[in-house]
Amino acid sequence: MKRVYVSRDMASVALGADEVAHAFEAAGCEVVRTGSRGLFSIEPLVEVESEGKRIGFGPVGPADIAAVLDGSHEARLGDVAALPFFAGQQRFTFARCGVIDPLSLKDYAEHGGWRGLETARGMTPQAVVDAVKASGLRGRGGAGFPTGIKWQTVLDAVSDAKFIVCNADEGDSGTFADRMLVEGDPFCLIEGMAIAGHAVGASHGYIYIRSEYPFAIAAMREAIQLSAERTAPFTLEVRVGAGAYVCGEETALLESIEGKRGQVRAKPPLPALAGLFGRPTVINNLLSLAAVPFILAEGAKAYADVGFGRSRGTIPVQLAGNVKHGGLYEIGFGITLGELVNDIGGGTASGRPVRAVQVGGPLGAYFPPSMFDLPFDYEAFAQAGGLIGHAGITVFDDSVDMAHMARFAMEFCAVESCGKCTPCRIGSTRGVEVMDRIIAARDSATVVQAGRNWEGYLQKALNSRTPDRIDTGLEAQTALLRDLCDTMKHGSLCALGGFTPYPVLSALDHFPEDFGAKSPVKEAAE
Structure with missing residues (x-):
């Protein structure tokens, strides 16, 4: 019986992945549903296991099953990881996406999962916070505030209860990294939040996911149940947003979790001192928390050695809009905007000249091609009048007004x-x-x-x-x-x-x- 791997990611399913998976099952194959590897132009992607290797084909339709199984299909890609789009990436956070069954504890452990949590639990809380500081990790959803400083504030706060809150309310246009990770490697986020709980003395956490992500919500709830014994005594639950973009702002998100209308709170006090239910709260973007297991497993230096200037580690860039190769590209900070749009994204899907790109969601700045030498870096973008935000890049051709x-x-x-x-x-x-x-x-x-x-x-x-x-x-x-x-x-x-x-x-x-x-x-x- 041949084993084939087909994505269960929402984008892949929208392109027909479920029908392809069912066709392989009908042909007598063992089908493993993975997350997406992140290049949507080759979805539905199918990988056929042969002699311990996985051979990719994509895009594939239900009528292509026989040609895929005998290896004659014209969309044969070979080793997917060797394709130019993937070969140049530095996958610290998304290494398992598209590779493992996202709800298999066995797969997760065999691919390096839980090593970060095991390491952290052998350290003092202060030592864990120090490691996060040394890594240079910064917030991956807004202004890039140092994650370790936020954790230190919560660790030092005295309270009868503390909380960890994950902001997965991914409302920016052209962004999908949060969804991809929750659907493709949910245990990674759970592990990162459990490490944060140990580091600051929190015993419970909330994952706030937008209601438009039903697949992600279902995957995360199941993953929490499956991993409950592994993360104990730290516990988690999912809270679902009601579609308000403003709830991506951390204090409005806290109001929503508390059952109130999603409105912004005045600061001070900061959430790190008086956050959820008035208690000290670590509230981080999903990509920040999901980077933590790598930092603890591989060491702060391994993370900090990658990057540019004060922007350390990797950033999962999401290419969307009028772009030839839309998808997720994880790379160290410092790559230029032009390299991302033209070399990796392949320019526009329409074939017309690129006129503008918007970086950072619907509230991000527009940049013309004359600024494509700009390095992808928090400080460089701020100096140029922009922001990286959630690292979504939306491409427009010369027909845009x-x-x-x-x-x-x-x-x-x-x-x-x-x-x-x-x-x-x-x-x-x-x-x-x-x-x-x-x-x-x-x-x-x-x-x-x-x-x-x-x-x-x-x-x-x-x-x-x-x-x-x-x-x-x-x-x-x-x-x-x-x-x-x-x-x-x-x-x-x-x-x-x-x-x-x-x-x-x-x-x-x-x-x-x-x-x-x-x-x-x-x-x-x-």
């Missing part, structure tokens, strides 16, 4: 705002109106150039709520937009309103022609 993308950022913020602070709640709504006036004025100028009646066109296009006394000219509205962004950036209570200016201002700065202004490049050419 950047003024409309800036409008989308404001509209997204208006829809997702929790409403607690005025700059975010009102500022984003006014931002949509300002963008509508800018786009209308820009388009009216195009009408003028075409020799048409522009006055009627402009009045019809302008937002009906525009007060009569507002100057609807491009220059005035652009100045108003910049002023509004400054207010939101410095006055908002959390990053939702505070980061919305990143995509708006970066689009305005790098693509002024889409806002009716002359491009500096074109102006210089003239």
Whole structure:
């Protein structure tokens, strides 16, 4: 009986992996369901075990079973790990994804699982925290705050109870690393949280997963039950979000776990001192916690030796949007943006030139190809007016209208705002109106150039709520937009309103022609 491996990852299933698996079962094969290896253009991926080796084929459909089994299928890939997309990766966190049965304790242990937890439990809590500090691990979901410093604060806090909370509310567009890991290697996260519990003196943890991830929720709940004996006395439970983007902010997430409306808390106090149920709480992104088992198993130095500047270790970059090779690419910090988009992503799927990439989700900055030499590093991105965030990269070709993308950022913020602070709640709504006036004025100028009646066109296009006394000219509205962004950036209570200016201002700065202004490049050419 031949053994074949087929992904059970949600993306693979959406592409037909279940039908392929059933076809192999009907053909009398032993089918092992794995996670995805992370290159979606070859899914459904099938690996056939032969003489102790796994030979990949992909993409494969149910009608291809016979050709795959006799080795004649034209989509034969050979050793999947040797493909260019995978060969250059440094898989510290995602090493087991696509390789093992994600719900097999035996597979997990045979591939290095639990070594980090065993090592940690042989150390003092302070020694574990020191190891995390020495590794240089930083938050993988926001501003990149040092993980070890956060753990130290919770360790030093005196309380009758402490908690570990995992933020797996992966709401950013173009991101899927959290989902891939939970569906492909859930014990890795469980092990990381158990290590964190030992390090700070917490006996219970919560994993907050977005409701749009039913496969991940089911996999994590089953994995918690299967590993309960191994992680005892540390216990875990899953809490499911209700779809609010703002609950990706750590304090809003804590409010949601407590059964309250997901609204941002004012700081101080910090969650590390008064977090979940008022107790000291470690709240980390999933990718931060999932990196911990490697650090404890292989040593802090092995992790810190990889990276760039103050950004140590690896980052799971997610390539999405109009890109030829979409998927997850784990690599050490320091690789350039251009290498990620052009060399690894293969450029656009449409074949048209890349015009812009957005890094860090819907509130991340847009970068033109002229900035593709930018190293993937927290400090480099901050200096360039951007942020890495959850390391999602969304690619756009030259057909994109950047003024409309800036409008989308404001509209997204208006829809997702929790409403607690005025700059975010009102500022984003006014931002949509300002963008509508800018786009209308820009388009009216195009009408003028075409020799048409522009006055009627402009009045019809302008937002009906525009007060009569507002100057609807491009220059005035652009100045108003910049002023509004400054207010939101410095006055908002959390990053939702505070980061919305990143995509708006970066689009305005790098693509002024889409806002009716002359491009500096074109102006210089003239």
